[in-house]
Amino acid sequence: MTRFNAPRRAALAAAALLSLGLGAPAALAQAWPAKPIRLVVNFPPGGAADQLARMVGQPLSEALGQPVVIENRAGANGNIGGEVVAKSPADGYTLLMSSGGMVSINPHLYPKMPFDPAKDLVPVAAIARVLVYLEVKPSLPVKNVQEFLAYLKANPGKLSFGSPGNGSSPHLAAEMMKAQTNLYAVHVPYRGAAPAMQDLLGGQIDFMFDPGIGLQHVKSGKLKLLAVGSPKRSPLFPDVPTLEEAGLKNFDADTWFGFYAPSGTPAEVITRVNREVNKILGTPAIRERITAIGGVPAPMVPADFGARASIDGVRFGALIRARNIKGD
Structure with missing residues (x-):
C-alpha cells in the first residue's frame, strides 16, 4: 500500500479542484440551454x-x-x-x-x-x-418609376411617404431617391413598418419603401409596386426593375x-x-x-x-x- 505524506495529499487535492474548475465552462456550455x-x-x-x-x-x-x-x-x-x-x-x-x-x-x-x-x-x-420595395397607393396616377418621378416633380411637397422611423432603411431609401432626383416629399415617421403600411393601405400617405410586409397587398391589387431598392431584382418579382435600372446610380438600400x-x-x-x-x-x-x-x-x-x-x-x-x- 502506497503512503502519501500530508503535503503530497494537499497537492493532489488542489490539482483535482483545479481540473474541475477548468472543466466548469465546458460543462456549463454543454448544459446550455437549461431554461x-x-x-x-x-x-x-x-x-x-x-x-x-x-x-x-x-x-x-x-x-x-x-x-x-x-x-x-x-x-x-x-x-x-x-x-x-x-x-x-x-x-x-x-x-x-x-x-x-x-x-x-x-x-x-x-x-x-x-x-x-x-x-x-x-x-x-x-x-x-x-430588400425594400417602392409601393404607391392605387389612386396615384402613375404606372412606373418614370411616371412616378415626373409626378413628384410636378407636385413638390404635396406627396407624403411613411417609414418605420427616422433613419430606418426604408426612410434612407427614400432619402437616396430624393437626393439623386432633387425631388421633395414629406416624410411621416411611424413606430414600425406595420403602422406605416396600414396608413398606406388607407390612403393617408402616398408611397412607401416597404421592407416586404405589404407584398401580399401588391399581389391582391391594393398597392402598386413600381421598383426594388436593391442592386438586383427580387426573385419574387423578376419583372419589376431596380431603381438603378430606372436611372438612379448605385442604388442599394x-x-x-x-x-x-x-x-x-x-x-x-x-x-x-x-x-x-x-x-x-x-x-x-x-x-x-x-x-x-x-x-x-x-x-x-x-x-x-x-x-x-x-x-x-x-x-x-x-x-x-x-x-x-x-x-x-
Missing part, C-alpha cells in the same frame, strides 16, 4: 424583424429543446430593445433580433447612444437580406437582419445558435416563407455578419451626414 431563451425583437409586431423572428423562433426552439420566447421592445429605431439586450446577462439566455441598421445606422443618428452596439453586442447569426447577443456571451453558445439558425435557413419551408415577404435567406458565420454591418455603416453614414438626418 427558456428570451428573444427580444426591437421593433413592433407585424414588421419585418418580428416576422423573421417568429419564422425562425419556433424551429430554433425545437432544435434547442427549450422555448424561445419572443418579446417586442420597440422604439428609438431599435435602440430600446437593443439596450435591453446589451445590458442583459451574457449567459446565452437573452438574444436580440434586429435589423442591421441598429448597429450600422443608429450610431450616426444618435450622438448619445445609451449603449455602444459595436462593443456591447456581438453578431450571432444573420437571418435574411431584407438593402439591410441584413439577424440575431445578436450581449458581449461576453460564451463562444460555444454563439457557435451553437449560429449552426442551428443556418440549418433552419437551409430548409425549404423557411426559405419559402422568407422569400414570400420579399427577403433573401442569408446564412453566414458571425464574423461575416459583423462585417456586413461595418460596410453598411460607411455607406449609410455618408448619406445621413449629407442629408442631415437626425434620430427621433
